[in-house]
Structures are given as C-alpha cells and as structure tokens.
Amino acid sequence: MKKSRISLNKSIYLVACLLFVDSVTASDKINLAHMELIASVEKYVFESIISQSSEDSENLNVSASKLDPRIVVPQCNVPFVFSANQESLRQSNITVRASCPINKWYLYLMVKAARVQPVVVLTRAVGPGTVLNAQNVKVVMMDKTRIRTSTFSDPSIVVGARMKKRSRSGQPVVPGQLCFVCKGDSIVITANAGGVSIKTSGIAQQDGNVGDTIAVKNSKSQRLLHAQVIDTRQVEVQI
Numbered sequence: 001m002k003k004s005r006i007s008l009n010k011s012i013y014l015v016a017c018l019l020f021v022d023s024v025t026a027s028d029k030i031n032l033a034h035m036e037l038i039a040s041v042e043k044y045v046f047e048s049i050i051s052q053s054s055e056d057s058e059n060l061n062v063s064a065s066k067l068d069p070r071i072v073v074p075q076c077n078v079p080f081v082f083s084a085n086q087e088s089l090r091q092s093n094i095t096v097r098a099s100c101p102i103n104k105w106y107l108y109l110m111v112k113a114a115r116v117q118p119v120v121v122l123t124r125a126v127g128p129g130t131v132l133n134a135q136n137v138k139v140v141m142m143d144k145t146r147i148r149t150s151t152f153s154d155p156s157i158v159v160g161a162r163m164k165k166r167s168r169s170g171q172p173v174v175p176g177q178l179c180f181v182c183k184g185d186s187i188v189i190t191a192n193a194g195g196v197s198i199k200t201s202g203i204a205q206q207d208g209n210v211g212d213t214i215a216v217k218n219s220k221s222q223r224l225l226h227a228q229v230i231d232t233r234q235v236e237v238q239i
Contacts (some may be wrong), residue, residue, distance in 0.1 A: 001217070005126050006056075011213065012224050017095070020046070024218070029067075030072060030073070031069075033072075033073040034065075034066070034067045034069075034071070034073060036073075037067070037073050037080065037098060037107075038064045038066070038067070040079075040080060040082070040098075041064065041082055041109050041111060042062045042111065043217050044082040044084075044096065045062050045084070045089070045094055045096060045111045045113060046060065046062045046063075046113075046171060048084065048089050049062075049089055049107040049113055052086075052089065052090075058224055059115055059116050060114075060115060060116075061112065061113070061114045061115075061116050061118055061141065061143075061147065061232050062112070062113050063112050063113060063178065064096075064109050064110065064111045064112075065109065065110045065111070065112075067107075067109070071107065073107070074100060074103060074105050076100035076101075076102065076105075077102060078096050078101060078102055080099065080100055081097055081098070081099050081100075081101055082097065082098055082099075083096070083097045083099075083130060084096045084097070085106050089113075089162070089171065089180055090219060091113075092112060092113060092114060092130055092145065093110060093111075093119045094110070094111045094112070094113055095108055095109075095110060096108070096109050096110075096111055097157055098117055102136050105122065107166070111228070112145040114144070114145070115144045115145075116141040116142055116143055116144065116145070117141070117142060117144055117147070117153065118137065118139045118140070118141060118142075118153040119140055119141075119142040119147065119151045119152070119153065119158075119172050120137050120138070120139055120152040120154070120155050120158055120172065120175060121137070121138060121139075121140050121142075121168055121170055121171060121172050121173065122167055123135065123137060123138050123140065123167070123169060124135060124136055125166070125168050125169050126163050126166070127163070127166050127168055128163060128164055128165055128166060129163065130159070130162065130163045131160065132158050132159055132160065132161050132176075132178075133159055133160075133164050134155065134159060134210075135234055137154065137155045137159070137173060138155065138194070139154075139155055139156060140171070147172070149172075149174050149176070150174060150175055151172045151173070152173055152174075152175075157210075158173050158178060160180065160231070160232040161178040161179065161180050161209065161222055161232070162175075162178065162179055162180075162182060163177055163178065164177055164178065164179055164182070164207070165177060169205050170179065175209055178209055179207035179208060179209060180208065180209050180210050180229050180231065180233070181208045181214065181229050181232070181233055181234075182202045182204065182207050183204055183205060183206055183207050183225075184204060185203070185204045186201060186202075186203060186219075186233070187202050187203065187204050187216060187233045187234060188199070188200075188201065188202075188233065188234050188235070189201065189216060189218065189225070189227060189236075189237060189238045190234070190235070190236045190237070191238075191239050192236065192237070192238055192239065193239040200218060200219070200220060201218075201219045201220070202216045202217055202218050202219050202225075202235070203216065203217045203219060204216055204235075205217055205224070208229040208235075210226070210229050210230065210231065211216055211228065211229065212229050213227065213228050213229075214226070214227065214229060214235070216235055223239055
C-alpha cells in the first residue's frame with residue numbers, strides 16, 4: 001500500500017535519530033517518541049478509513065496534531081493500541097485513543113483526514129485582463145470540502161485565458177473568472193465545410209471559454225453567427 005502523504009519526512013527523521021541514538025539529548029528522545037506515535041496513529045487512521053471506503057487511497061491526506069512537548073510517551077514493549085469511534089472515522093476531525101496495554105498509559109490524539117484533489121490556483125494577485133501563464137498559476141492539493149464551485153486540475157488548460165476580475169494569490173481559478181475570447185475581442189472565425197477551411201475576422205459579442213458556443217459578428221458581412229471557442233481569440237463555425 002502506498003504511504004501517500006502521511007510521513008515521508010518523519011520516517012527520514014526517525015532513521016537519522018536511530019542511527020545516532022547515543023548522541024541524542026533527552027529532548028530529542030521525547031521528540032522521537034512523539035514522531036513515532038504520530039506516524040503510527042496516522043497509519044492507523046489511514047488504513048481504517050480506506051478499509052471502510054470504496055474510494056481509492058491516492059487522494060486521502062491524514063495528519064495528526066503535534067503533541068505538547070511536555071508529554072512524555074513511555075516506552076512500550078508491545079505495539080501501541082489505537083481505537084476510534086467508527087462514526088468519527090467518517091468525519092474530518094477524528095479523536096484517536098492511543099494506549100500501551102502493559103502499563104495502562106493512554107493518550108487522546110486529534111487527527112485530521114481530508115479527501116483532496118488537484119486544483120489550479122494563482123501564484124500571485126492579478127487584475128482584470130491578466131493573461132494566465134505558467135508563472136502565475138500552479139497546482140495544489142486542496143481539501144474537497146473547501147471547494148464550492150467548478151475548478152481546473154491541469155494548468156495547461158487555462159494558460160492563455162484572461163482574468164475578468166481581480167483575484168488574490170492562492171485563489172482557485174474558476175471558469176466564471178476567465179475568458180479565452182472576451183466580449184469585444186477581434187477574433188479569427190474558421191468555417192469548415194466539406195473538408196475546406198475558410199478563415200475570416202470577426203468581433204466577439206460574448207465572453208467564452210474553450211468549448212463554449214458564443215455569438216460573434218463577421219466583420220465583413222456584419223452577419224451574426226454562433227461559433228464554438230477553440231482557443232485564445234479563435235472560434236469555429238461548422239457549415
């Protein structure tokens with residue numbers, strides 16, 4: 001089973017501490033014990049959720065809260081036992097009881113579990129008319145419960161589009177904010193008929209993204225047409 005995003009950095013830290021165990025301080029040992037316990041409880045929650053879910057594990061993110069540095073986790077010569085309410089395991093915030101069965105020590109830990117998905121967000125604040133490019137957008141993994149509208153998962157889809165309003169850094173890019181063809185743009189109209197393509201110029205009468213059908217006006221004939229947006233400032237009419 002894949003480790004997903006649970007504890008790669010923690011594992012590296014644990015290995016390093018174990019290799020130099022003679023030189024670590026008491027504080028380091030407490031921190032090591034905390035990290036071992038946190039890694040184990042995250043693994044327990046991850047596996048528990050996957051076992052009762054039909055969804056794949058790829059986009060499940062599990063993260064336990066840090067322990068108070070004053071808490072001393074005792075050495076337990078048998079594996080710690082973890083338990084959580086089954087209803088709790090279906091929530092975002094999960095309380096897990098960790099206990100050592102041989103000395104009756106126990107502790108409650110808070111664990112956050114989230115289903116995440118890739119979302120294209122802005123890397124900087126932008127204003128109306130800004131053309132999106134590879135430098136001002138990126139992909140982040142976002143908690144699905146925070147997503148309230150349609151988003152993009154592939155930055156290449158939005159590159160070349162223009163923003164219609166001011167937006168802040170880190171904000172998801174959503175279809176309603178964009179136009180590949182904006183109202184009033186000078187555009188190229190391609191008409192396809194029997195394998196022959198004819199191109200002419202026109203003026204967009206509406207905003208549109210790739211795949212949208214919008215009203216356009218032929219600059220020569222002044223005829224109003226409905227065409228599909230195929231790229232930045234380009235539309236296509238099927239005859």
